[in-house]
Amino acid sequence: MRLRSVRKATGRKGFMLAEIVVATALLATMVGAYMTFYTAVKRNFRTSDYDYVAINLCRDALSFAAAGTFMPSTSMTCSASGGLGSLGGLLSSLFGGSSSSSSSAYTSASCGLIFPGINLKTAGLVPKGAPNSVVVSVNTVRMASMNNAPNITVTVQWKDTDDGITRTRTLSTIPLFYVNDQLRLTISNFSWT
Amino acid sequence: MASNLKQANNKGFALIMVLGIILFMTSSIVCTMVMMNSKMEDLRQTLDRTIARSACEAGASMAVLAIGSGKSSGTTTFTYNVGNTPCKITYTISRAGGTWTVKVTTPSPMGFSTVYTLEASGQRSFPFFIKGPGALM
Numbered sequence: 001m002r003l004r005s006v007r008k009a010t011g012r013k014g015f016m017l018a019e020i021v022v023a024t025a026l027l028a029t030m031v032g033a034y035m036t037f038y039t040a041v042k043r044n045f046r047t048s049d050y051d052y053v054a055i056n057l058c059r060d061a062l063s064f065a066a067a068g069t070f071m072p073s074t075s076m077t078c079s080a081s082g083g084l085g086s087l088g089g090l091l092s093s094l095f096g097g098s099s100s101s102s103s104s105a106y107t108s109a110s111c112g113l114i115f116p117g118i119n120l121k122t123a124g125l126v127p128k129g130a131p132n133s134v135v136v137s138v139n140t141v142r143m144a145s146m147n148n149a150p151n152i153t154v155t156v157q158w159k160d161t162d163d164g165i166t167r168t169r170t171l172s173t174i175p176l177f178y179v180n181d182q183l184r185l186t187i188s189n190f191s192w193t
Numbered sequence: 194m195a196s197n198l199k200q201a202n203n204k205g206f207a208l209i210m211v212l213g214i215i216l217f218m219t220s221s222i223v224c225t226m227v228m229m230n231s232k233m234e235d236l237r238q239t240l241d242r243t244i245a246r247s248a249c250e251a252g253a254s255m256a257v258l259a260i261g262s263g264k265s266s267g268t269t270t271f272t273y274n275v276g277n278t279p280c281k282i283t284y285t286i287s288r289a290g291g292t293w294t295v296k297v298t299t300p301s302p303m304g305f306s307t308v309y310t311l312e313a314s315g316q317r318s319f320p321f322f323i324k325g326p327g328a329l330m
Contacts (some may be wrong), residue, residue: 019205026215030215031218052236052239055239062247066250155276170275170276171275173254176250179258183261184316185315186315190246190309190311192310
């Protein structure tokens with residue numbers, strides 16, 4: 001009785017229950033949708049972030065290998081848990097055997113050859129959630145189907161921290177260095193339209 | 194009169210406030226989507242260019258090998274796999290005086306409407322007939 005008289009006096013009415021219920025339901029639905037979207041965006045961003053790094057690692061390793069650092073029929077791997085060393089790689093290529101050297105945190109001899117002077121971990125070129133998951137492989141083989149031309153393939157493999165899936169990026173080329181013995185072609189232009 | 198107006202203002206306030214919040218959230222989602230799409234597009238184009246560059250270099254190398262085998266002009270098309278992406282590469286060999294020119298083209302490996310072109314030229318540094326075609330290998 002007193003409340004009604006107060007409301008009448010001030011001319012104020014509270015929110016209707018239906019209005020509150022509808023507003024809360026709308027807000028809850030929207031916040032739910034937003035959180036789902038935000039999680040997906042965050043995951044995509046993180047994946048694409050390292051994808052970008054992986055592409056550039058591929059390109060760097062390929063450029064270095066294509067400059068004639070690795071003889072044809074060489075296989076090298078750079079990872080946090082060690083891999084083939086330079087001598088091991090060469091022995092492997094010459095005699096078809098395998099050799100390994102123990103190392104840690106991307107400082108093995110092969111890592112030094114693939115990325116000279118760079119430690120992937122300290123340079124921040126590893127995914128934050130799985131810094132030891134990056135494996136870089138460089139393989140140089142002659143392709144019988146292409147006039148026996150030497151073909152270099154670089155693969156960067158890493159573990160996605162969100163979904164745990166191992167992802168890879170691969171790049172390969174037949175470097176001019178190996179076949180350019182007499183013509184000495186120089187690339188003058190690379191463009192796109 | 195004033196009390197009636199106040200009463201009318203209070204009606205549906207919660208609903209309008211929530212609609213405002215939803216509008217704000219939706220616009221921020223749209224902004225995020227636009228930014229994310231542009232980043233993903235940038236990544237795809239970088240990857241496309243990187244693959245195309247490798248493919249074009251492979252094309253130039255094949256052209257050099259073809260020149261070494263005695264080819265002096267003409268256009269050749271072949272398919273080369275850059276990683277797991279097949280690229281259709283076309284190279285054209287031409288010669289003007291002592292200078293060889295190789296033009297390599299490849300359509301976008303990832304399906305964009307782009308055509309990549311690589312041009313390389315150079316002169317033979319040593320008489321070819323001394324070493325023979327096998328010397329290039």
